[in-house]
Amino acid sequence: MQSTSQFNQAQFNQAQSNQAQLDHARLRWMTLGASEPSADDGSEIIQGLSQTPKTLPCRYFYDDLGSALFEKICDLPEYYPTRTEQGLLETYAAEVAALTGSCELVELGSGSSRKTRLILDAYSQLDDHLQYCPIDVSAGILKITALDLLDQYPTLRLCGLAGTYEQALAKLPRTTPKNRMLIFLGSTLGNLNDAECHNFLDLIQTALQPGEFFLLGVDLQKPAAILEAAYNDAQGVTAAFNLNILTHLNRRFQGNFDLSKFEHWAFYRADAAAGLSQIEMHLRSLQAQTVSLEALNFEVALEAGETLRTEISRKFHLPTLTEMLENHAIAPLKTWTDPKSWFALLLCQRQCTPGVDCP
Numbered sequence: 249m250q251s252t253s254q255f256n257q258a259q260f261n262q263a264q265s266n267q268a269q270l271d272h273a274r275l276r277w278m279t280l281g282a283s284e285p286s287a288d289d290g291s292e293i294i295q296g297l298s299q300t301p302k303t304l305p306c307r308y309f310y311d312d313l314g315s316a317l318f319e320k321i322c323d324l325p326e327y328y329p330t331r332t333e334q335g336l337l338e339t340y341a342a343e344v345a346a347l348t349g350s351c352e353l354v355e356l357g358s359g360s361s362r363k364t365r366l367i368l369d370a371y372s373q374l375d376d377h378l379q380y381c382p383i384d385v386s387a388g389i390l391k392i393t394a395l396d397l398l399d400q401y402p403t404l405r406l407c408g409l410a411g412t413y414e415q416a417l418a419k420l421p422r423t424t425p426k427n428r429m430l431i432f433l434g435s436t437l438g439n440l441n442d443a444e445c446h447n448f449l450d451l452i453q454t455a456l457q458p459g460e461f462f463l464l465g466v467d468l469q470k471p472a473a474i475l476e477a478a479y480n481d482a483q484g485v486t487a488a489f490n491l492n493i494l495t496h497l498n499r500r501f502q503g504n505f506d507l508s509k510f511e512h513w514a515f516y517r518a519d520a521a522a523g524l525s526q527i528e529m530h531l532r533s534l535q536a537q538t539v540s541l542e543a544l545n546f547e548v549a550l551e552a553g554e555t556l557r558t559e560i561s562r563k564f565h566l567p568t569l570t571e572m573l574e575n576h577a578i579a580p581l582k583t584w585t586d587p588k589s590w591f592a593l594l595l596c597q598r599q600c601t602p603g604v605d606c607p
């Protein structure tokens with residue numbers, strides 16, 4: 249999933265009617281896999297609701313309303329990750345740029361590219377022909393952001409890719425002899441379980457040549473009370489965000505989830521023996537009920553009190569994460585944390601394997 253943007257229907261329509269501007273001289277645009285039917289045929293939903301415990305894929309949070317709610321979450325007093333990461337980028341983006349030198353930038357799940365602007369500022373200082381390729385599954389957000397960035401950065405060259413990480417990384421054109429830096433912010437890595445995380449890091453490893461860079465932002469372990477407050481905010485925005493996944497499924501797959509029969513539940517699961525350290529977001533069924541998703545020809549029965557897990561958000565232990573990255577030949581070159589060690593920014597470099605991709 250991606251950090252998303254402030255974007256409403258009006259802006260989206262405007263971006264649509266500005267098609268002509270997508271022919272901008274500094275913009276290349278690619279829509280991949282015709283909005284990925286394979287990823288959106290609902291099979292993952294059936295699969296998730298058929299297992300124990302029941303789960304839903306967290307990317308269904310991000311319809312238009314969900315994206316707007318996520319932006320609101322980022323500004324909540326309890327939700328420290330966004331502003332902590334922003335602070336790290338404000339302080340260290342110039343140092344990152346100095347360490348890598350001029351690079352082509354590719355961001356996974358760019359959303360509004362809000363925090364990325366700090367990185368663009370730093371790399372613009374090094375390079376008058378900076379190239380930035382944002383990748384996002386939401387073409388609407390991507391277009392609005394692209395037009396905005398072209399306006400704000402008069403020499404920036406943009407290459408927008410609307411699609412999944414897998415599709416985009418496979419197609420990403422190599423147009424310059426420059427080094428590439430892949431950027432993955434917002435602790436979105438935490439939404440992947442261990443197996444998914446390994447697959448994802450394999451993908452990163454493959455997309456980089458030896459010597460190239462991966463800039464990663466991750467949320468770290470900290471007292472449960474702070475974590476749980478961040479996912480149970482006083483204004484109830486996170487609860488609304490969590491429940492909105494049902495509205496999205498109702499619309500997308502002709503479902504009949506009744507939101508008044510579910511409640512938001514988020515807690516920190518720290519189980520050293522099981523190697524787990526994660527916030528879990530669930531929706532708890534307030535009564536026994538059967539829900540149908542007509543377009544999928546699927547029904548699911550829920551017991552009173554049974555939950556649907558909608559998201560995991562893993563909280564990392566830096567030495568363990570470092571080891572995992574090293575095992576994927578993308579070793580951290582330098583790691584920065586804030587004074588409380590709540591969040592980390594890691595600049596990693598693709599290593600070479602003797603005999604395989606270096607002498």
Ligand code: AVJ
Binds near residue numbers: 437559561
């Ligand atoms: C940006 C997807 C990583 O897990 O903290 C915020 C999403 N979920 N509040 C996170 C989220 C609930 C966020 N990610």
